[in-house]
Amino acid sequence: MKKTLDSLKTLFVSSRAKGSSNTALTEGKLPRGGNDGDFLPLFKGRDQMGRKVRSETFPGRITKLIFLSDSCASCIEVLKRLDHSPRNKHCLVIKGDPEPYSNADLEDISYDFPIFRSTKVVAMFGIQRVPTIVTVSAEGRIERVDELTDPGQLEDCLEPSSPVWPRRNQGLPVGSMFPDALSRAGHAQEGAGEGAVVLFLSVDCLSCLDIFSKIHLLVEKWTDMRIVLYIQGEEVKVKMLMEENRISLPFFLYDPGLRGTFRTLVFPYLYVLSAEGRILSRGSLKDAEELDIWLAMAVEQGGREHD
Known part of the structure; x- marks a missing residue:
C-alpha cells in the first residue's frame, strides 16, 4: 500500500x-x-x-x-x-x-x-x-x-x-410543431407563431455565459429576428445574469419538468421556427460567434418563407 x-x-x-x-x-x-x-x-x-x-x-x-x-x-x-x-x-x-x-x-x-x-x-x-x-x-x-x-x-x-448532440436523441424533430403552450410553466409560448429563434441556456455553462455576455449586441444586430430564451438555473441567478448583461428578451425558466416536453438536455441549444411555429432547423452551439451565424441563417430562412 x-x-x-x-x-x-x-x-x-x-x-x-x-x-x-x-x-x-x-x-x-x-x-x-x-x-x-x-x-x-x-x-x-x-x-x-x-x-x-x-x-x-x-x-x-x-x-x-x-x-x-x-x-x-x-x-x-x-x-x-x-x-x-x-x-x-x-x-x-x-x-x-x-x-x-x-x-x-x-x-x-x-x-x-x-x-x-x-x-x-x-x-x-x-x-x-x-x-x-x-x-x-x-x-x-x-x-x-x-x-x-x-x-x-x-x-x-x-x-x-x-x-455531436443534434445527431442524437436530443431535441424535437425538424419539421414538427414547436410546443405553443407550456402548462407546466404556466406561460403561453411567445414568438412561436411569429417565427422565432428559441435558445436554451444554463447559468452553469461556460459557452452559455459567453452568449449571455454578448447576446444584447446580437439583438441590436438582428433587429428583425425574434429571440426567446429558456434558461436553466435558480431564478435569482437567472434574473441577475439578465440584468448584468442588459438582456431584455422574453425568457422562461427551464425546470426539469420541461425536459420531457423539449427533450433538450445539453446547452446551449437552439431552434429556428417558421411563422407557423414549425421547427425549420435546430442544433447545439459553442459560443456567441456561432449563435451569430445561426441568426444569419434564421433571417435568410425567414426571408425565403415570405418570397
Whole structure:
C-alpha cells in the first residue's frame, strides 16, 4: 500500500513536446491546449494504482477525459455511474491534487478505471467547471469539450462517436410543431407563431455565459429576428445574469419538468421556427460567434418563407 501511495506523489508533468517516432502527436510544432481542435497537452504520471499514464499513448486507446472534483456532488455521482458503465475502459478520470490531510486519493483505489491527479494538468486544459468531458480523436486532437449539467447524461457522453448532440436523441424533430403552450410553466409560448429563434441556456455553462455576455449586441444586430430564451438555473441567478448583461428578451425558466416536453438536455441549444411555429432547423452551439451565424441563417430562412 505504501508503494502505491508514494507513487501518487511522484507525478511529473511536462507541457513541452518530446520527440518520438511512434506517434503523430510529437511531429512538428503542434497547437496544444484544451480547446476544440487542439492537440492534447503532453503530460505523464501514474494513476491511483501506480500504473503509468502518458498522454502520448492516448490516441486510439483513451477517448474520454473526465474532469471531476472531490467536493462536487455531481462528480461523485458521475464516478458511481462510471463504475458500472461498460464504456469506462476507454476513459481517464482527471482530478486536482487532494487537499492537505485529505484521504480522498485513498478512495480512488476502490475504482478499476484509471484516476489521475494533477492540478497542473487540470489547468493545462483550462477546466473551470466540473464535471467536464473532453473527447479525444484517434489523432490525439480534442474533438469536443462538454460540461455535464446532469450526471444522467453520462452514458450518452461516453458513446464512441464524437458527441455531436443534434445527431442524437436530443431535441424535437425538424419539421414538427414547436410546443405553443407550456402548462407546466404556466406561460403561453411567445414568438412561436411569429417565427422565432428559441435558445436554451444554463447559468452553469461556460459557452452559455459567453452568449449571455454578448447576446444584447446580437439583438441590436438582428433587429428583425425574434429571440426567446429558456434558461436553466435558480431564478435569482437567472434574473441577475439578465440584468448584468442588459438582456431584455422574453425568457422562461427551464425546470426539469420541461425536459420531457423539449427533450433538450445539453446547452446551449437552439431552434429556428417558421411563422407557423414549425421547427425549420435546430442544433447545439459553442459560443456567441456561432449563435451569430445561426441568426444569419434564421433571417435568410425567414426571408425565403415570405418570397
